Amino acid sequence: MTDRKIRVLVGKPGLDGHDRGAKTVATVLRDHGMEVIYTGLHQTPEMIAEVAAQEDVDVVGLSILSGAHMELFPRVRAELEQRGLGEVMLVGGGIIPPEDAAALEAQGYARLFGPGTPTEEIAEWIKARMGERLAAEGGGA
Amino acid sequence: MSSAADIVERLRAGERVAVARLISWAENGDARFAEALGSVFEDVGRGRRTGITGPPGAGKSTLTNELTGLQRAAGRTVGILAVDPSSPFSGGALLGDRIRMEERTSDPGVFIRSMASRGSHGGLARAAIDACDVMDAFGYEELLVETVGVGQAEFDVMEAVDTVVVVLCPGAGDGIQAMKAGLLEVADVLVVNKADVAGAERLLTDLEDAVALRRRAEGAWEPPVVACSAGRGEGVEGVWEAVEHHRRWLAEDGRLRARRARLRIAQVRGAVAEGLAARLWGSGGLTERARSLLEEGGTPYDVAADLLSAVSARVVEPEEVSGS
Numbered sequence: 001m002t003d004r005k006i007r008v009l010v011g012k013p014g015l016d017g018h019d020r021g022a023k024t025v026a027t028v029l030r031d032h033g034m035e036v037i038y039t040g041l042h043q044t045p046e047m048i049a050e051v052a053a054q055e056d057v058d059v060v061g062l063s064i065l066s067g068a069h070m071e072l073f074p075r076v077r078a079e080l081e082q083r084g085l086g087e088v089m090l091v092g093g094g095i096i097p098p099e100d101a102a103a104l105e106a107q108g109y110a111r112l113f114g115p116g117t118p119t120e121e122i123a124e125w126i127k128a129r130m131g132e133r134l135a136a137e138g139g140g141a
Numbered sequence: 142m143s144s145a146a147d148i149v150e151r152l153r154a155g156e157r158v159a160v161a162r163l164i165s166w167a168e169n170g171d172a173r174f175a176e177a178l179g180s181v182f183e184d185v186g187r188g189r190r191t192g193i194t195g196p197p198g199a200g201k202s203t204l205t206n207e208l209t210g211l212q213r214a215a216g217r218t219v220g221i222l223a224v225d226p227s228s229p230f231s232g233g234a235l236l237g238d239r240i241r242m243e244e245r246t247s248d249p250g251v252f253i254r255s256m257a258s259r260g261s262h263g264g265l266a267r268a269a270i271d272a273c274d275v276m277d278a279f280g281y282e283e284l285l286v287e288t289v290g291v292g293q294a295e296f297d298v299m300e301a302v303d304t305v306v307v308v309l310c311p312g313a314g315d316g317i318q319a320m321k322a323g324l325l326e327v328a329d330v331l332v333v334n335k336a337d338v339a340g341a342e343r344l345l346t347d348l349e350d351a352v353a354l355r356r357r358a359e360g361a362w363e364p365p366v367v368a369c370s371a372g373r374g375e376g377v378e379g380v381w382e383a384v385e386h387h388r389r390w391l392a393e394d395g396r397l398r399a400r401r402a403r404l405r406i407a408q409v410r411g412a413v414a415e416g417l418a419a420r421l422w423g424s425g426g427l428t429e430r431a432r433s434l435l436e437e438g439g440t441p442y443d444v445a446a447d448l449l450s451a452v453s454a455r456v457v458e459p460e461e462v463s464g465s
Contacts, residue, residue, distance in 0.1 A: 003259060005233075035227075036235050039243070047247060055254065056165040083158060084156075084158055
């Protein structure tokens, strides 16, 4: 009897103090049947990766509105890899110019969602991608 | 895909991600969990298990965080399981207890796992004891289990831990609430949190009266009532002293052994009930027979009696079943 849920960490790295968007996305993901761990504000990349490890999440979603995304996203990625969590799907959102989004996606971020993305689209995208991954693993992880 | 043997090896090597993965397997009903548990079960039982329960907003996470701080100051490692409710509609959950324990994230002597209650309605999750067993096998010395915010009838925690701490706070009902059956009876330690808030003294007195009025068997444990303000870090030592006091009592006359044996029996009964329910009501199960009997005009109890006799005939005559 298996009961596999998608587990997602929603985190706010760095110094910006606005988490309304992160909370909105967290709520929408919950309403799509996911188990969402919300870390709160002002997280370092180390803290986010450590929480991802302890919580065994499938997806890490970062919200950054401060403009420090080119600095913070790669550091989170590196911290995850250092813990053997290179498989974890990374997504992000916030005020990220398209050229930066393209650069980050090229570095291994699965997907960056810009301002104005309908929240439903984010949830559906994660579900579809995780569905493919779980099917490839035969339903387990 | 990793095998159970791989993960057990990594657990023994001290890799925290192995703890996390094993807990996920337990939650997901992955068959590899039982195999892995079998390999490490001899290492389970050294950790001391304390449950923290109480209504929403009473301060369970804050108290858990403060108690963790005390343990760390004393040099003991801590494994925390924090359970939050799953949505009955979407099946999803928002797990936010970590926020109040954020300062522990960078401490290698603390492991925190958030868990959604999924189908359970008793204040814990089906895999809560499994998660404790995994953290215990890894070597965490103090295991703290925080339940969902409970009302008056969620008592699973009493069959999951050595010591149950019930956290209440002023402003959530009068003395009659405190005297009702239920939450008070499962408490080994009663905590009045937010002791700096108006009404705390009254609640303390009400609880002391309720404890004093309860009939209890000769030599039974009388739960102490302790006040604290976890958010200010005040009085938390007193809470832990009460837990330690209960432990000393448990250590006498084989009480701890008896309590843990009762816990495991409850766990076996739960697992059997779950397995039976899946077989009985799964595809090709009894649902169709129940439906047709109901359509013939039977009462729910007639139908249940019919199904029970059909099932128990097989249970009490196993040879016939295996021979058929």
